[in-house]
Amino acid sequence: MRKRKSNFPKARKKNHLTMNVANTQIQMRKGLLEFCVLHIISRGEVYTSDLIDELTQVQMIVVEGTLYPLLNRLKSASLVQYRWVESESGPPRKYYSITEEGKEFLGTLSETWTSLVNSTQEITSKN
Numbered sequence: 434m435r436k437r438k439s440n441f442p443k444a445r446k447k448n449h450l451t452m453n454v455a456n457t458q459i460q461m462r463k464g465l466l467e468f469c470v471l472h473i474i475s476r477g478e479v480y481t482s483d484l485i486d487e488l489t490q491v492q493m494i495v496v497e498g499t500l501y502p503l504l505n506r507l508k509s510a511s512l513v514q515y516r517w518v519e520s521e522s523g524p525p526r527k528y529y530s531i532t533e534e535g536k537e538f539l540g541t542l543s544e545t546w547t548s549l550v551n552s553t554q555e556i557t558s559k560n
Contacts (some may be wrong), residue, residue: 462493468546469493470503471539474513475531484529504529512538 466488473484481500488494507513512535517525531539 463499466493466499467503467507468539468542470500471507471512471531471535471542474529475536475539478516478528478530480526480528507535511535 469488470484473479473487481504485494485497485500488500489497494500504513508515511532513529514532515527515529518528520526
């Protein structure tokens with residue numbers, strides 16, 4: 434039986450695999466971003482740049498522009514609210530806080546997270 438020759442050069446195969454891994458990693462982070470943002474906001478009122486700093490520090494966001502649409506969606510869903518605070522050093526600042534509905538939503542996400550972590554650990558711990 435003849436071995437079938439691949440249509441992709443070796444370098445392209447490796448690059449293709451790398452691209453898929455990178456895409457999957459990005460998608461995994463995006464999937465958890467909403468949960469993490471709500472969790473940070475649930476600790477107390479937070480300014481957007483503080484959110485960005487914490488998320489960047491733990492490598493949860495790569496591009497700052499992904500946060501603003503997410504905050505708008507959370508606000509539209511009544512999960513967070515914001516208030517404007519005058520700043521002595523520039524324009525007013527928007528501070529976010531979690532709503533009661535957001536706390537309930539976060540509670541459900543926390544239960545889901547715990548279940549997913551347990552399931553993942555059970556699967557990945559097997560040889």
